[in-house]
Amino acid sequence: MKNEDVIQYYDKMAERIQCPTETRNKAKDFSQYDIEFMKKRASKQKTLLDLGSGTGLLINALVDDFKHITAVEKYQNFSKFISTSPNIEVINADLLALPIKQKTFDVISLFGVMNCFNLAEAKSIYQQAFDLLKPGGSLIVKNQMGIHEDVTVNGYSEEIGSNYFANYRHVEAEMALLNTFGFTDVSKFDIYPKEYNRWENTHFYALSASK
Numbered sequence: 001m002k003n004e005d006v007i008q009y010y011d012k013m014a015e016r017i018q019c020p021t022e023t024r025n026k027a028k029d030f031s032q033y034d035i036e037f038m039k040k041r042a043s044k045q046k047t048l049l050d051l052g053s054g055t056g057l058l059i060n061a062l063v064d065d066f067k068h069i070t071a072v073e074k075y076q077n078f079s080k081f082i083s084t085s086p087n088i089e090v091i092n093a094d095l096l097a098l099p100i101k102q103k104t105f106d107v108i109s110l111f112g113v114m115n116c117f118n119l120a121e122a123k124s125i126y127q128q129a130f131d132l133l134k135p136g137g138s139l140i141v142k143n144q145m146g147i148h149e150d151v152t153v154n155g156y157s158e159e160i161g162s163n164y165f166a167n168y169r170h171v172e173a174e175m176a177l178l179n180t181f182g183f184t185d186v187s188k189f190d191i192y193p194k195e196y197n198r199w200e201n202t203h204f205y206a207l208s209a210s211k
Helices: 004-016 020-024 031-039 119-132 171-180
Strands: 047-051 068-072 088-091 105-111 133-146 151-157 162-168 184-189 202-210
Touching (some): 031 133, 047 119, 119 133, 119 171, 171 184, 171 202
Parallel strands (some): 047 068, 047 105, 068 088, 105 133
Antiparallel strands (some): 133 202
16 A cells, blocks of 8 residues: 555645645644643653644644654645744654654654555654654654554545545554554553544544653
8 A cells, every 4th residue: 555645635735735724634623632632741841753743733832831842744835834933943854764863852743644654654654753762752643543443545535625545554553563663551542522533433542652
């Protein structure tokens, strides 16, 4: 399975984006729940690496909660909406080839990102995240996942009017995958109201893991 369709979809969105909320893809606004979840894990003594920051819907609300935030976003037209706060550094780069090598971070977050990557790509990203996390640090992953099995969308989406790819891997398999890279204490959280989960075979979960 490859994700050329989702790459093309976001390429086109980046060319025309006018408002930071366009990256929600017509989904409900669940940013308040993401922000609340992260604030509970924040500290002014901690550094945050946010991978796939998009237009900053999450990290713009966390500026005062972390010592420093490094935001990695592939599209410059998305990252232009990220706060210009002095404690936020924006890096425009592909998550499959992170240019960060010498730093490590207290917290790494991946919100609404991992379903855009196939399994081989996910393994690459998780390995890089493990290498960039400080001992005792935390990885936070949140996205839609399969409830009983992997669920893959690969074709035309009537809802967004475009070809699209998404790999909603089985939640228990995703947790086990994190363990294979050395992550420990992998926990699952159901952070959204019931009505935010529109499909019978997938569910939004947040995963927390430690190094």
